[in-house]
Amino acid sequence: MRDFFNPDRIVIGVESDRARDLLLQIYRPLLERLASHSSLLTPHSSLLTPHSSLVDPHSRLVVTDLNTAEIIKHAANAFLAMKISFINLVADLCEATGADVLEVARGLGLDPRIGPHFLQAGVGYGGYCLPKDLKAFIRIGEAHGVPMGLLREVDRINEERPSRLVEKLRRALWVLRGKTVAIWGLAFKPGTDDIREAPSLKVVQRLLEEGCLLRLYDPKAMEAFRLLFPEEGGRITYASSPEAAAEGADALVLLTEWPEFRDVDFRALRGRMAVPLVVDGRNFLDRDYLCSMGFEYYGMGRGRGRGE
Numbered sequence: 001m002r003d004f005f006n007p008d009r010i011v012i013g014v015e016s017d018r019a020r021d022l023l024l025q026i027y028r029p030l031l032e033r034l035a036s037h038s039s040l041l042t043p044h045s046s047l048l049t050p051h052s053s054l055v056d057p058h059s060r061l062v063v064t065d066l067n068t069a070e071i072i073k074h075a076a077n078a079f080l081a082m083k084i085s086f087i088n089l090v091a092d093l094c095e096a097t098g099a100d101v102l103e104v105a106r107g108l109g110l111d112p113r114i115g116p117h118f119l120q121a122g123v124g125y126g127g128y129c130l131p132k133d134l135k136a137f138i139r140i141g142e143a144h145g146v147p148m149g150l151l152r153e154v155d156r157i158n159e160e161r162p163s164r165l166v167e168k169l170r171r172a173l174w175v176l177r178g179k180t181v182a183i184w185g186l187a188f189k190p191g192t193d194d195i196r197e198a199p200s201l202k203v204v205q206r207l208l209e210e211g212c213l214l215r216l217y218d219p220k221a222m223e224a225f226r227l228l229f230p231e232e233g234g235r236i237t238y239a240s241s242p243e244a245a246a247e248g249a250d251a252l253v254l255l256t257e258w259p260e261f262r263d264v265d266f267r268a269l270r271g272r273m274a275v276p277l278v279v280d281g282r283n284f285l286d287r288d289y290l291c292s293m294g295f296e297y298y299g300m301g302r303g304r305g306r307g308e
Contacts, residue, residue: 006034009060013069020063031061074140077133078151083118084125085157091121091301092164101301102283121301123255123281124161126188126197131158162202166210168298169251169279177211180274182249184242185256185282186218186225193220195228199281200255204229208236217245219258243269251277257284266293 010027014020024031062072087108091101101121109116125131134155141148166176173179188198195201198221207214208229216222216229217239229236239245242264246252252273254261262285270276276295278285283299290297298304 009062011062011064011069011072013064013066015066024063071140074133074137077130078137078154080118081125081130081134081158082151082154084120084130085154087119087121088124088161088300089157094301095303098303099301100303104301121283122161123165123199123203123300124158126199127194128196131155131197162199162206165199165203165253165279165281165300166206168300169207169253170210172277172279172296172298173251173275176207178213179250180213180215180248181207182239182242182245182252182273183214183216184218184245184252184254184261185258186216187221187256190256190258193218193224195221195224198255200225201228203253203255203281213237215239215245215247215249217242218256219260221256243272247272249273250275251279253279253281254284255281257282261285266290266295270294 010031012020012023012027014023062069064072087101087105090104093099094101094104105116105119105121108114109119134151138148138151138155141151169181170176183200183204186195186198186200186204188194188196188200204214204216213234215237216225218225222238226238231238239247242261246269250273266289270293276293277298278290278295279298280287281300283302285297287297287299287302296304
């Protein structure tokens, strides 16, 4: 998780020299601490010139006008969303051609012009920042007459990811109605209880519409999720553990890559499930290991792994 007090860069948007100087004074303790750790500066550079209002052009501090600062913020998150949708598009191509998206992403990430971050194929991005900023960026562009078709396609690809996962589950089970499905992970990412724009919202809704019986588990997000999807007889059940969620299930669907999910005793879990089937929406679990335990494994952009 990115540390708020150790940012990669700081962007300040101002309308006047006075505002610039006041903000630099406010940020000075943080900037000086970062400078002492060389996390914001290039070697042998100082954060500010002798005149405190002038910023060393070699630092990672950007002081600019309000419009530019706003575009920097929206463009950064739109670019990250684009990387995620791009690798998810590649994942679909990998499935069609028999390639493995994990190896493709590794090969891409070794190129320093691209880098490995945000190249994890899966069920799509969520949370507060990326979806909101992408849509805002599209609106800003179109309001000023700039075609934003590229970013609309980024959004479309992401919107379709939960449906693609549900279709993958349908192909594995043939019939979804009446099937018990365990859902591991409800938060949009591990380490939080935040479910805003989480892919789990759409996956759960689609599976309920298909007539599935759902058993949900998340280490932190169940209370928030319960407000939107209350427990309902055998149709929606909130489990006390990953293992309890998978008890008697016809399939296990992983939607959030919580580290504890890798620590589950899958040898024992196989005997507790009605059907040892895993649909890994994050390519998080070890496919070869699960297959050696007798599971049938479906990843995103990885094809199918058969149990022994």
